[in-house]
Amino acid sequence: xTELQRTSLYDAHVAxxxxxxxxxxxxxxxxxxxxxAEHLAVRSTCGLFDVSHMGQIDVTGPGSREFLQSIxxxxxxxxxxxxxxxxxxxxxxxxxxxxxxxxxLLDRILLxxxxxxxxxxxxxxxxLAPAGVTVVxxxxxxxxxxxxxxxxxxxxxxxxxxxxxxxxxxxATEATVAGVPCLVARTGYTGEPGVEIMCPAEAxxxxxxxxxxxxxxxxxxxxxxxxxxxxxxxxxxxxxxLGRDRSPISAGLKWACxxxxxxxxxxxxxxxxxxxxxxxxxxxxxxxxxxxxxxGCAVMADGQQVGTVTSGTLSPSLGVGxxxxxxxxxxxxxxxKLSIDVRGKQKSAEVTSLPxxxxxxxxxxxx
Amino acid sequence: xxxxTYPGDLRYHPEHDWARVDGDVxxxxxxxxxxxxxxxxVYYDPPAVGDTVTAGSSYGELESVKAVSDIIAPASGEVVExxxxxxxxxxxxNGDPYGEGWLIKVRVSDPAELDALMDEPAYRxxxxxxxx
Numbered sequence: 317x318t319e320l321q322r323t324s325l326y327d328a329h330v331a332x333x334x335x336x337x338x339x340x341x342x343x344x345x346x347x348x349x350x351x352x353a354e355h356l357a358v359r360s361t362c363g364l365f366d367v368s369h370m371g372q373i374d375v376t377g378p379g380s381r382e383f384l385q386s387i388x389x390x391x392x393x394x395x396x397x398x399x400x401x402x403x404x405x406x407x408x409x410x411x412x413x414x415x416x417x418x419x420x421l422l423d424r425i426l427l428x429x430x431x432x433x434x435x436x437x438x439x440x441x442x443x444l445a446p447a448g449v450t451v452v453x454x455x456x457x458x459x460x461x462x463x464x465x466x467x468x469x470x471x472x473x474x475x476x477x478x479x480x481x482x483x484x485x486x487x488a489t490e491a492t493v494a495g496v497p498c499l500v501a502r503t504g505y506t507g508e509p510g511v512e513i514m515c516p517a518e519a520x521x522x523x524x525x526x527x528x529x530x531x532x533x534x535x536x537x538x539x540x541x542x543x544x545x546x547x548x549x550x551x552x553x554x555x556x557x558l559g560r561d562r563s564p565i566s567a568g569l570k571w572a573c574x575x576x577x578x579x580x581x582x583x584x585x586x587x588x589x590x591x592x593x594x595x596x597x598x599x600x601x602x603x604x605x606x607x608x609x610x611x612g613c614a615v616m617a618d619g620q621q622v623g624t625v626t627s628g629t630l631s632p633s634l635g636v637g638x639x640x641x642x643x644x645x646x647x648x649x650x651x652x653k654l655s656i657d658v659r660g661k662q663k664s665a666e667v668t669s670l671p672x673x674x675x676x677x678x679x680x681x682x683x
Numbered sequence: 684x685x686x687x688t689y690p691g692d693l694r695y696h697p698e699h700d701w702a703r704v705d706g707d708v709x710x711x712x713x714x715x716x717x718x719x720x721x722x723x724x725v726y727y728d729p730p731a732v733g734d735t736v737t738a739g740s741s742y743g744e745l746e747s748v749k750a751v752s753d754i755i756a757p758a759s760g761e762v763v764e765x766x767x768x769x770x771x772x773x774x775x776x777n778g779d780p781y782g783e784g785w786l787i788k789v790r791v792s793d794p795a796e797l798d799a800l801m802d803e804p805a806y807r808x809x810x811x812x813x814x815x
Contacts, residue, residue: 335722350723351748540722540749608726608746629748630725659744659751661728 323368324459324517328524332536339539340431342369347538354541355632358506359675362465363537364527367512368520371434371455373427373441377448380425387444387581388418389564391574395420400486400503402572404564405429405437410582411560413440415552415569417503419488426499428460428514430554459520463527463534464510464545466679470532472511475523476500480511485678494526505542507549507671509679544629547640550600550670556611556626557598557640566594566642596623596642600670601654603637607663614657615641615665622647625656633673637663687715690781694797695806696739696757701781704797709758712785713745713776716810722747724773729765729787736762736789738796743786745776758796760789 320343329336334345345366347354357363375384385392390403399420405413414433419426429437434455442451463471469481475494480502483489488501496519504510515523527534543553552558552567563586564573574580575587603609609628614621623643631638639656647654652667693701699717703710718724726746736742741753742762766785769775776784791797801809 346749347722352723352725544748606726607728608751610751630746632748 321369323366324520325366325368325461325524328521329366329536334536334538337539340369342431344369345536345538347540348536351538351540351544352632354535354537355544357535358465358508358537358541358545359633359673360466361532362463362468362471362508362510362534363541364524364534365462365464365537365539365542366459366520366524367462367542368459368517369431370460371429371431371437371453372458372460372514373429373434373438374424374452374454375427375441375445375449376424376452377450379446380449381420383444383446383449384418384425386579387441389573389580389583389586390418391577392418392420392425397422398487398489400488400501404569404572405440406563406580406582407440407560408581409560410563410585412554412558412562412564413437413560415554415558415564419499419501421488421499433554457517459515459517461513461515461520461523461527462504462506462510462542463513464504464506464537465508465534467532468508468510468534471527471530471534474530475526483511485509494523496523498523504677505551506545507551507673507675507677508545509677543627544632547627547629547638548631548633548672549675550598550640550672552598552640553627562594563589565589566596567598593645596644597648598626599641599643599648600668600672601625601639601641601656601665602631602634602668602672603656603663603665605664606637607656607658607661608637609639609656609658609663609665613639613659615643615647616655616657616662617647617653622654631672637665638672639665643667685715685778685780687719688781689714689803689806691803693781694757694800694802695809696755696800697809698755700755700757702757702797702800703781703785704791707791707794708763708788709760709791709797710785710788711742711754711757712780713754714806715780717752718777718780718784721745721750721752724776727769727773727776727786729770730762732762732765734762736760736787738793745773754786756789757800758789758791759793760791762787763790764788
C-alpha cells in the first residue's frame with residue numbers, strides 16, 4: 317500500500333474538525349459538522365470544498381487543439397479563450413478513461429481530471445501526442461478549492477480582484493484571491509452557482525483562511541456532501557456511473573460527444589449506440605418508502621431484475637432514498653414504477669427526472 | 684454530536700454495542716465509538732417486537748449517508764420493545780447514544796451472556812488497543 321498523500325489544506329481540515337478518510341490515494345475530509353448540514357448549506361448559502369486531489373494536465377504547443385479534438389469526445393473547437401467544456405477521454409473501444417473539463421486558456425489547454433485517473437489520463441494523452449505537443453502533469457503543484465452555493469459571490473467579494481461576478485458559467489479568468497494569483501472558473505460539481513479556484517498548492521491555506529474569515533463565510537464541506545450534491549443533480553461519478561466497460565452514450569452523455577464530426581476513438585460505436593439504443597440507460601430513482609439504496613442493489617420490476625444501482629444515498633434535500641441506476645430502456649422513463657432490493661427488502665421506488673432538485677449552476681449573481 | 688463517554692453501568696460488546704441490564708430485560712444500543720465511526724445516522728431499520736435476537740448476530744441496521752452498519756446483539760432474547768423515536772429521528776443515536784438513542788429492549792434468555800461482556804474499563808482498554 318502506497319503512502320497516502322495530503323493536500324496543502326490538510327491542517328486546515330483538521331483544525332476545522334474534519335473527519336479524514338482515505339480517498340483515491342489521498343487523506344481527504346469526508347465531513348466536518350455533518351454531511352446533511354454541509355449539503356444544505358451549499359444549497360442555501362455556500363460551502364467550501366478542498367478538491368486539490370483532482371488532477372491538472374497542461375497541453376501546449378502548436379496543434380494542441382487539433383490533437384485534443386482527435387482524442388476527446390466533445391467539440392473543443394466550440395470553446396474560445398477562457399471557456400471550459402465538459403468532455404470525455406475515450407479508450408480505443410469507446411470506453412471511458414475519464415470525464416473531465418477542458419479549459420481553453422491563452423497559452424495552453426488545461427485538462428482537469430479525476431484524482432483516481434491522473435496517471436491513466438497522463439499516459440493516454442502523452443502516448444498519443446504528436447511531435448511538438450507537450451503534456452505536463454501539474455497536479456502535484458496545483459491546489460483547487462470549490463466555493464459553491466448561491467451566496468458564493470458574497471463570500472468572494474471582500475478578497476478577490478477583479479471581482480469575478482460577471483464571469484459567465486463555464487468560463488475562467490485570472491484573478492487575485494487573498495493576494496494569490498489564481499485561475500477562477502465558474503464551474504463545479506454541485507449544481508449550485510459558484511467557482512472553482514486553482515492556485516499554487518502552497519498558497520491554498522491563505523485562500524482557505526481568508527474565505528473563512530469574511531462576514532458571509534462559507535461552511536467547510538467534505539467529500540460526502542460533494543457526493544450527495546452531485547447525485548441529486550444526476551452528475552455521473554467516474555467509477556460508479558462511468559468506466560471502461562461502457563461508452564458515454566448509455567450514461568446520457570451524448571450531448572458531450574460530437575458525433576456529427578466524430579473521428580475520436582470509439583466514435584463509431586457511440587454513433588451506433590446513439591441510433592440503435594443501449595441495453596440499459598442511466599436514470600435517477602427515488603424511493604417512495606423509507607430506506608436507503610446503495611451501489612450494487614438490484615433494481616426490480618414485476619419480480620425481475622431490470623437494472624442495478626450505481627450510486628445511492630439519502631438525499632439531504634428531499635429527505636428520501638435516492639439513487640442513480642442503469643436500467644433497461646423499458647423502465648427508463650420518468651414515473652416508471654420499480655422496486656429496489658435493499659439487502660433483501662423490496663423498497664418501492666420510481667424513476668425521477670434529473671436533476672432531482674430545482675437548481676441550476678447557471679444562475680447569475682444578483683445582490 | 685455528543686462527547687465521548689462510556690458509562691460505568693453498561694456492559695459492552697466488541698462490536699461496539701452496549702447493554703443496560705434491568706432484571707431480565709436488557710436495553711441495547713451502540714456506543715459513542717460506533718456512532719462516531721458511522722457519522723450522522725439517518726436511518727434505523729429495527730427488528731419487530733417478538734423477534735428473537737442472537738448474541739453476536741445482527742438484529743438491525745443503522746445507516747449514515749455514506750455507510751450501512753449492522754447492529755450486533757450483545758445477548759440473546761426476545762425483543763419486547765423497539766425505540767420508535769430513533770426510527771423517526773435517527774440522529775438521536777449521535778446526540779444521546781446511551782439515553783434517547785437506545786435501540787431495543789430484550790427479554791434476555793441467557794444471563795450468562797451478559798456476564799461475558801466487557802465492563803467500562805475493559806472496553807476502554809479494548810478501544811485503546813484498536814487505536815494502537
